Amino acid sequence: MIGLYVRRNFRRRRVRTVLMILSLVIGVGTLVTLNATVDSYRRYYTGTVASDVGDFDLTITRPDTAPNPFLAIGDLTPRLMAIPGVMGVSPRIQAIVSVRAGVKDGDTAFVALQPDLDQSGAVKVEDGVYDLGTGTTGLPGVFVLQETADVLDISLGDALEIQYAPPETRLKGRDVPASGSLLRTTAQWEVRGIGTQRGLTGRSNNEGVIVDLAVAQERFHLGDEADRLIVEIDPKRYDSNNPEQSSFAARLVGFAVRDALGHDDFAYNMPRPRAVIDGANQFVFWQSLIMMYGLLSLGVVGLLIRTLIMTNVQEQTRDMAVMRILGAPRRHLFNLVAAEVAAVGLLGIGLGVVVGQLVNNLVVVPLIKDRAAGFIVDLPLVSARAILISVLVSLVVLAISALAPAQRAASTKITNAINPGVADGIGLDDLDRLRERRTDLRISAAGLVILCYPLLVFYVFPLAFDFGILWVLAALIFGALLSLIVGAAMLFFIVILPMERGLLWIIDRLAPHVGYFVRRTVLRGKARNTLISLMIVLSSLLPSFLSTTLALQVANTETDRRLQGGAAFRINPPSSENSQRRREQDDGSGGPATSAEAASTFKTDILDELRGDPAFRATLGRSRSYRSEVRDGVGMRSAQANVVGIDGDPRNTLYGEAIELVSGSPDTLGRLALEPGTAIIGAGLATYLDRAVGDTVQVVGDGKDHLEELRIVAIAKRIGGVGSFTSKQTDVWSGSTTVLVAMDSYRALTNNPVYGPPDPRLPVVGTLLAAPAADQDESKLTSDLRLRYATEHRLAINSTAETIKTVQQEARTGQIFLVVLTALTSILAIFGVFAVIYVSIYGRRAEIGMLKAVGTPGRQLLYVFVGEAMVMTLSATLTGITAGMLLAYTFRLSEGFRQELPTHFAVDPVVVPAMLVLMILSSFFSAVIATHSLRRRRAIDILRTV
Amino acid sequence: MSETIINVDSVHKSYLMGKEAVPALRGVSLVVKRGDMVCLMGPSGSGKTTLLNIVGGLDEPGRGHVTIAGMDIVSMGEERLARLRLERIGFVFQTFNLLSNFTALENVEAPMVLLRRLGRKERRARAQALLAAVGLADRVDHYPSELSGGQQQRVAVARALANDPEILIGDEMTGDLDSKTGFEIMQLVRDLNQREGKTVVYVTHDPRMADYADYSVHLLDGQIVAREADPVVSLIGD
Known part of the structure; x- marks a missing residue:
């Protein structure tokens, strides 16, 4: 009977049925496509990020506190291969080396590997071949990465002189000696290929040279040793749609390796599983956004189905009333509608899944692969996760949209068949029901809605935040957006x-x-x-x-x-944080930066060179922020602040609109650098301390009992690029407001007077802001500056x-x-x-x-x-x-x-x-x-x- | 002698019921003079509604000729027929078929808007006058759902007269009304027929309603079997 009803309805109301199925196909198809796109993109992204940090499952190195920085390949490889889950071991030497090509030289990354064995990452040849064997000149072959080739003007067939120094070691608890002399060895290679890499060097860029490990060992007199072993973990360990699960499964192999080798003499790093799990977390938010879009779309579909099914029910009210006369129970009428929706749903959702997956496979995946620029990206065509999420959401939406029409069908009155004119009026059954006192569910529902707010604020959000459940946080954020x-x-x-x-x-x-x-x-x-x-x-x-x-x-x-x-340019010397990151990328050990790299101020010669560059119209040196306390001098109010010193007139370098003074003459900006003992403070701090131009504030300096009295010469609402000057007092409460002073004042403040007066030659410029000369093309200038300063001096060039x-x-x-x-x-x-x-x-x-x-x-x-x-x-x-x-x-x-x-x-x-x-x-x-x-x-x- | 306004000549009409052609009219001929009030009667399936629809230009005959005011409607295209109906024929249906979102006044106004002959003020005034003529002067702003069946049918009559048609077609005009209201509606139509000379052709099952006509045409199995003149005096004024 139910089947007959559904079939007849389909046949008699073809347009509506087709509409419902088509809308479901498009709705579900959209959701599957979007979910599959996110899933595919997540895999691509994970692959890309993993490639950037190194397509390495597990890297084993020596800690820099070990007496010998090298690993014995012959001893360790068989031990590692015996561990379940380990599929391969590739020894490597990786370092930063000096390279000379003709008259040009510079530092670059160096990778020595066994090309037949090492399967990590991929290489794309732009010129020549990827062959590390002996070349025509009798020299061994080297593959040069594109950026290094460009910087050093390297061409195929060139002879490349590589100077290598073994990794530095240090005593436990001590820094690497700054003046440590290293044994440097130089050898020559012939350039046999130029191209790009992904995941091979463990760097996101294309700087470096790749050589054969055996040749490097022989040329640098290293014996059968490497400075790292790259362990390939069985890919089946990653064979899960749950990134967290697959990463932890891979980590189990990592634990097994550490158990086998011990943890004192070796350092372990798992860049690829880490990228997989980090990438997945990042995509939780994407997934939530997509889900929100999907829910809105399916909401529209649900509304549509509800409307059409309700129309069907309304049209068949009389037939249903006749069924009631014949003895059909209410639940039978409910089931008739439910079955109709289920049949539509089965067809629509099934076809939608197929369409969505087809769109993903035929359009999205090829696009992503194309974006991968020729590098092989493992993108599975069927995403069970995407399908499952979409189908579940669609079923819920379908069930909700079917409920009202089914209830309406179930509540059909017999009068609809006997006397339709009075069917909508109140009958005896209704009177009976109306007399009864019932619980008003609406009050409870309203209570639940009101409770949602405190529940979210007091329980759900703090819990999700405390436990770091990202998907709950994402769901809350996007749920809020949906609401x-x-x-x-x-x-x-x-x-x-x-x-x-x-x-x-x-x-x-x-x-x-x-x-x-x-x-x-x-x-x-x-x-x-x-x-x-x-x-x-x-x-x-x-x-x-x-x-x-x-x-x-x-x-x-x-x-x-x-x-x-x-300002147009913001140039920074290599900071300790940058060095730390670089070092992690270099060897994966995550060890501390060397003292030489930790310098965060400009060396005087580089600073002079930059300032003398005719490409710049003006430059402004600013110090690093000095964390201090600003007081009103009478012990009533004080605030934490960052003191920043400048060595010139900001008006010459900064954009005009980046400077906004609340009080004080603009000329004071020009005089500040020349007048020690003066300061410009933010409007918020001025309000907080109730100080005006001409008043003084006390700033706590380095050492004990060190207070400097500074006269306020201007109050700023904004001075871009040199600090935070706002009119908000919240910035003062959080201690993020800035006090701008002359460089001499900065030196005085950051100097402990007990040790004598500050050294005026001490380099304190932490950032150089620069304005280009009138005839300069900013884009070209950025490239030039990077070429000149980024590679050799490791300066960070930021162009606005x-x-x-x-x-x-x-x-x-x-x-x-x-x-x-x-x-x-x-x-x-x-x-x-x-x-x-x-x-x-x-x-x-x-x-x-x-x-x-x-x-x-x-x-x-x-x-x-x-x-x-x-x-x-x-x-x-x-x-x-x-x-x-x-x-x-x-x-x-x-x-x-x-x-x-x-x-x-x-x-x-x-x-x-x-x-x-x-x-x-x-x-x-x-x-x-x-x-x-x-x-x-x-x-x-x-x-x-x- | 009055001129012929409707001339139905040897009209045949069949409907396809499944795979079988069922004749609805078999060679029907009928002449209606201007100002006549004609009632079509007969049992279910006799062909009276089919004949009425053909006379009203809503349906076309399978064979035969139909002229309305001298115009052969069989050869007319759909758009010209629509224009003819808009200008010359008014319809009153059993189920009123009023526009639910329109007030009584607007329902009467609608055909005038479609004809586009009168300005807004003139339309409104005519619609008000028509509603007043059918006794609904105080119901002009009521929606169909706020009117009784009889009142709705009065609105339908007023709407049928909106463009001052020569012919009024009624299909079971009183079918959905109680006897008293039905008589009132028929009286209204009869008054219009007599006062304004409108030609009225209507279908009814109810012999009492047929008494309002100048004569009745009886159909059986798609053919006219009798035509009887019937004085209406006995019921008028009851």
């Missing part, structure tokens, strides 16, 4: 009516005879409008919000970065223009992603629009028949229905767009207010217009298609079927 979207859509719902009136006013002016009919139906057909409108508002709000946020980001990036960065470009580029990439998501949600919205218009028109057949009977031309009918659809759809879309834009502006303005940044107004030029066009087209075609058959049929034929 924001839904809440805003509902809040802005009141705007729809004025929007509709506005559009109707336009139609009235353009075509009054159409507007007459459209106005009355649109403004008075309450139930249908609410449904369609809310659905469209939701569909248009999120893309509008995200795209406007991006547009604002693009429009404001330049100002934001200029105000925050302060480059950062702006990068951020804007990323925003544009995000825009493409958004356009795709918008298109997908719009397709679903189109289905929604079509379904609702179809159902609406189907329900108004009598009206249409009558209108045709009294002589309404088919064209007029079309105009009326297209007009109705357009007004309803456009008003809701415009409402969603308005709400989304307002939300985005609210976020940006509050962010700007918080960071004291101005806001440049911007409108998204792609997503919002695309959405409008899609909605106009969808409403037009929905009305045309939905009325097509009715327009063609004669009035009498329509009236006969009503």
